[in-house]
Amino acid sequence: MSVPVGSGKNDKEALLDDIGASALGPSPPRCTNPNEVLYGATRGALRATLSRERSVRRRPRLLNRRVWSAVHSYSLNGTPLSHKKGDGVSGAVFKVASLIMIVDDHAVIRRMLREVFEAEDLQVFDAANGAEGVQKGKTRPHNSRSVHASDEWTGCCTGIEGAHAARPAANVHE
């Protein structure tokens, strides 16, 4: 956070450009001492951050208790919601779904595993064989919270062949 020397702007303007005036909200009071501006700017940015934190922690009026509980537990388990751009201030918070894909040629096994995972509030989709699983895996959304559970033999190809198809060899981790 350096103040450029010799530019057309005065120290205060240069510093505000450097920090980002949007973080400050209303214009800070005029002063000539750069240290005061720095202190005021830092304090203003901190105040804005704390305000965002509070608005996230406080349950938005439009969210019911159950949804808020899920969102709050996600914020404790995963990335803090308050550190993501655009959330909290408007009360719009989103939970990242945890996805499970089950690949098995036995419908009974698929149904049984689906019930087990859904009982844990996990989102489940399934496939009857490896090829279908790979296809669904490519088309369905997946994210950092996705796991695929596969059988060894899935009709058209083995689970291992399906695993090879699901990820390029270069990205395999051992």
Added chain:
Amino acid sequence: MPHVPLLMFTNNPGGIVEKEARSAGISAVISRSDTDGVKQLLIRAKALLGLNGAGAQRAS
């Protein structure tokens, strides 16, 4: 889909299968015939999803 963790839930978790599975990038092979196989699968899946309270852990 290269970064999606994979679990194998199989009747034959032999040594060769497990070795092949690891080379294919499968995080864990869980025996279906074990009495607590389903429970193990659930625990592993939740660990990979980071839902066990301690963050995501790669099953070994």
